Amino acid sequence: MRGVAIAGAISAVVACAGGLIAQSTSADAVSDRAKQVHERATVIDTHADTPQRLLFDPTFDIAKRQTNGNIDLPRMRDGGLDALFFSIWVPSDVTGPPAVKRAFDLVDTVREAVRLHPRDLVLATTAEDIRRAARDGRVAALMGMEGGHMIDDDLRLLRSYAALGVRYLTLTHFKNNNWADSSTDKPAHDGLTAFGRDVVRELNRLGVMVDISHVADKTFADALAITRAPVIASHSSCRVIANHPRNMSDEMLRALARNGGVVMINYHAAFLSEEFRVASEKRSGDVVASMSAMSKKCGGNEACTTMESERLDHEAMANGSLPKVSWEKIVEHIDHAVQVAGVDHVGLGSDFDGATMPLGMEDASKLPKLTEALLKKRYSEQDVEKILGGNLLRVMEAVERAAAGTPSSAAR
Secondary structure, three states: OOOOOOOOOOOOEEEEOOEEEEOOOOOOOOOHHHHHHHHHOOOEEEEEOHHHHHHHOOOOOOOOOOOOOOOOHHHHHHOOOOEEEEEEEOOOOOOHHHHHHHHHHHHHHHHHHHHHOOOOEEEOOOHHHHHHHHHHOOEEEEEEEEOHHHHOOOHHHHHHHHHHOEEEEEOOOOOOOOOEOEOOOOOOOOOEOHHHHHHHHHHHHHOOEEEOOOEOHHHHHHHHHHOOOOOEEOOOOEOOOOOOOOOEOHHHHHHHHHHOOEEEEOOOHHHHOHHHHHHHHHHHOOHHHHHHHHHHHOOOOHHHHHHHHHHHHHHHHHHOOOOOOEOHHHHHHHHHHHHHHOHHHEEEOOOEOOOOOOEOOOOHHHOHHHHHHHHHOOOOHHHHHHHHHHHHHHHHHHHHHHHHOOOOOOOO
């Protein structure tokens, strides 16, 4: 579909001394079959925090290959990534007008990246936009908003974000907001308030996906009871493997499947490995406390916060003060979610540029390894293509159809 190169994935042939010699394959090498499946698939990642780099780091150029972080255009193309949801994220303790301003600033950075690199990026808001971008050889840039506090309890702001291209809203982040409970905060609303239920209805009407990553279990149940369209977990993993409240229980996975939705597996080490989670919390506190402390250390520069946290975690893995977490744990979570929810309800939501990546999945160029691993586990090529992006396209289309059939309401 794309015809893009997958760097490090296959043997390359180079000219040398008047002849041709084969470069040796790297540790990341994948088979010809995996390469073909990966190229044929529409590969979609539903969560990357790269807008923080675009906003806070004036030296960051997404078009140039970087030596740090996880996302840039060369490495996206190396990994065959067709579409990426850029996360519009403001920390939960930034609320009111400052949160709204920051959110608009982040949206602007994504739109500016598209404007500055039209040969490589195209703004996408629909499933067909993603398919068209792949056919044209460009990367589809989408936006998801991570944290309902950014709508500042105002549905008019939600409509404004949607008009600018936001295509999912994560109902909460690490802390509760005024209308929904978070998975990592003390319950205050018993799930969704009346206004929170209105938010879900308005998302359905706008054709914006309801994202239940980060929400409390009761908020999850309330959202599923109200929505008229499938929902997503844009970046969540499996609680039975890593017992973090950010992850989804098997009961939640089954409910998500009945809803027709998709769980997009998160690559963060503490959400993949129970051993790492426990050791990390003993060392630095839970994820909320750890990120808050690092944010203060970085002076509110959120790009610094996430990248420094990952650097320290990788350093700790290297010196043995934290357990090593390998990229194969991603496959373990994918496989478990498929066994529980079904192959039609699982996808990829890396948390690139916003979390500690497992060893061997340091950046987007490594994505073909997931295709190889799933094929080795005897997943069919069709099922691998679903996991890589087909399932998310199906949900987007269902959300678009639901919006088309939802009457507008001047009262909202």
